[in-house]
Amino acid sequence: MSYTFNSKYPSVDDLRKKAKKRVPAFAFEYLDGGCNDDVNIYRNTAEIRDVQLEPRYLQNYGESSTKTRVLGMEFDAPFGIAPVGLQGLMWPNSPQILAKAANEHNIPFVLSTVTTMDIEEASRLTDGRAWFQLYNPVEDSVRNDILNRAADAGCPVLVLLCDVPTFGYRPRDIRNGLALPPKMSVRNILQILGKPAWAINTLKYGQPTFENLKPYTPEGLNLKQLGQFMDRTFSGRLNEELIKPIRDKWKGKLVLKGVASQQDTEDAIRMGFDGIIVSNHGGRQLDAGESTIHSLQNITEKYSDQIEIMMDSGLRSGPDIARAIASGAKFTFMGRSFMYGAAALGNEGGDHTISILKTQFKQVMDQLCCNRVEDLPLHLARK
Numbered sequence: 001m002s003y004t005f006n007s008k009y010p011s012v013d014d015l016r017k018k019a020k021k022r023v024p025a026f027a028f029e030y031l032d033g034g035c036n037d038d039v040n041i042y043r044n045t046a047e048i049r050d051v052q053l054e055p056r057y058l059q060n061y062g063e064s065s066t067k068t069r070v071l072g073m074e075f076d077a078p079f080g081i082a083p084v085g086l087q088g089l090m091w092p093n094s095p096q097i098l099a100k101a102a103n104e105h106n107i108p109f110v111l112s113t114v115t116t117m118d119i120e121e122a123s124r125l126t127d128g129r130a131w132f133q134l135y136n137p138v139e140d141s142v143r144n145d146i147l148n149r150a151a152d153a154g155c156p157v158l159v160l161l162c163d164v165p166t167f168g169y170r171p172r173d174i175r176n177g178l179a180l181p182p183k184m185s186v187r188n189i190l191q192i193l194g195k196p197a198w199a200i201n202t203l204k205y206g207q208p209t210f211e212n213l214k215p216y217t218p219e220g221l222n223l224k225q226l227g228q229f230m231d232r233t234f235s236g237r238l239n240e241e242l243i244k245p246i247r248d249k250w251k252g253k254l255v256l257k258g259v260a261s262q263q264d265t266e267d268a269i270r271m272g273f274d275g276i277i278v279s280n281h282g283g284r285q286l287d288a289g290e291s292t293i294h295s296l297q298n299i300t301e302k303y304s305d306q307i308e309i310m311m312d313s314g315l316r317s318g319p320d321i322a323r324a325i326a327s328g329a330k331f332t333f334m335g336r337s338f339m340y341g342a343a344a345l346g347n348e349g350g351d352h353t354i355s356i357l358k359t360q361f362k363q364v365m366d367q368l369c370c371n372r373v374e375d376l377p378l379h380l381a382r383k
Contacts, residue, residue, distance in 0.1 A: 044314025163258025318360025
């Protein structure tokens with residue numbers, strides 16, 4: 001199995017460097033940054049890369065396959081595109097680019113409630129296979145309408161977000177006066193003028209807006225009023241009382257994203273979730289938190305046979321994906337990596353990023369002499 005990609009950018013780090021040159025600093029820093037001192041962003045990736053894998057060179061070995069199953073669905077690789085908010089701010093039309101590429105490569109694309117493409121378009125671009133991630137609305141009527149729209153669009157999986165009980169403290173965004181649209185300070189205007197490709201594409205596709213929320217947003221709100229509306233309309237807090245009506249109404253698979261402890265895993269199993277995504281929101285919420293790979297290892301040790309366990313946050317390469325799968329994840333997701341690809345290469349960015357990750361991951365499996373994705377835990381080096 002081989003994939004064609006731009007040889008100038010053979011790694012996610014290459015894409016990140018290219019993206020930084022093409023995106024205004026206020027938008028790039030929103031994508032690239034974490035909270036407080038960015039400690040957990042770096043911890044996530046560093047501790048994933050502490051995981052070592054063991055090859056078995058002399059065993060009978062056939063052709064490796066990257067296909068895998070999760071939540072009853074088969075995909076061509078054990079990774080998908082995580083939900084990311086404000087995608088069109090970071091690169092115009094990027095959610096459309098990534099949704100199309102995910103569908104062509106048969107991997108899942110997860111749409112955020114607060115991104116810049118609506119459920120209906122995501123469904124059209126993925127032939128009804130997009131997953132939907134819900135920020136829980138305060139009002140039952142808004143929640144029910146969004147759930148109805150996701151069901152009508154054919155979304156097979158609803159992902160509930162549990163790790164935003166409060167907004168992360170993000171110094172870079174505070175300094176940049178980030179809003180949608182961005183606050184037009186002299187500094188930000190100069191940044192835009194220095195990135196003509198981003199500016200031209202923004203003119204082409206239009207000012208990014210919260211497309212999913214348009215049916216619920218009063219017309220004519222200024223930026224301050226829009227912020228107040230968002231605060232009133234959505235709550236990041238989840239508990240059993242709020243989850244029960246969603247579980248009762250939603251007929252598809254239900255996944256809890258943002259799990260970082262055995263206690264939350266146990267509660268998710270009891271509440272009837274089909275799967276969890278071990279995640280710390282890409283290091284954007286709790287700088288003092290544990291790395292996702294350590295949370296994953298603690299959770300899978302006890303609960304891997306009771307619920308389907310997936311992971312995101314900190315993954316930047318095919319070997320990282322293999323490390324996570326070997327550590328007990330059944331599936332993985334990445335957000336920043338794909339946004340770097342879209343920002344670096346525009347319409348080709350989604351296909352390119354998926355292709356390099358598939359190629360890297362397949363090479364690791366071949367080198368380990370591992371036939372099947374589900375056999376990767378057998379290759380975890382025990383210390």
